[in-house]
Amino acid sequence: SQQGEEDPQALSIQEGENATMNCSYKTSINNLQWYRQNSGRGLVHLILIRSNEREKHSGRLRVTLDTSKKSSSLLITASRAADTASYFCAPRGNTPLVFGKGTRLSVIA
């Protein structure tokens, strides 16, 4: 099954700054999903971008998808302490959804 690889593994920023995390994958996809996980809790869906879309917005989140480079990025603007969490991408191809190891984001107040 296909797994996304998030980069960086960890990211620490000040409140108010933007946070960018990246995801790479290996084979063609139908869509790519981003999730957030607060420590020890279940994952929460953030945004789904389909393979024919290049960019998608949801509130302070912006996701881009470049299928030619097999990569996606998640941008969180004007970050808040409450954004502190792990973020996972999940590329969906012809196999069930699997998750990578995530990017651990720390937003310092």
Added chain:
Amino acid sequence: EAQVTQNPRYLITVTGKKLTVTCSQNMNHEYMSWYRQDPGLGLRQIYYSMNVEVTDKGDVPEGYKVSRKEKRNFPLILESPSPNQTSLYFCASSYGTDYEQYFGPGTRLTVT
């Protein structure tokens, strides 16, 4: 309220003692899945089910069993637990693999 529930939330057991972790969803979802999460390894899929009576192995199925007799329930069975199955387990459901997944709160299992 739309939700995925798991029970128990915490479990400490001994090697070899059969256990079942239940998972139930109230959203009429067809797709359900089990994951385990371990430090440094991320989430790994154990089993998934596309619909009633249809189950398939994920990436780490050894030592686990599942069943899908009803649409809403997808129990995870450890027939002879071992210490390497100590982990945080999540159940998830969705309308299909192209839709967002809803996760349960997790079950923290310790096998001594």
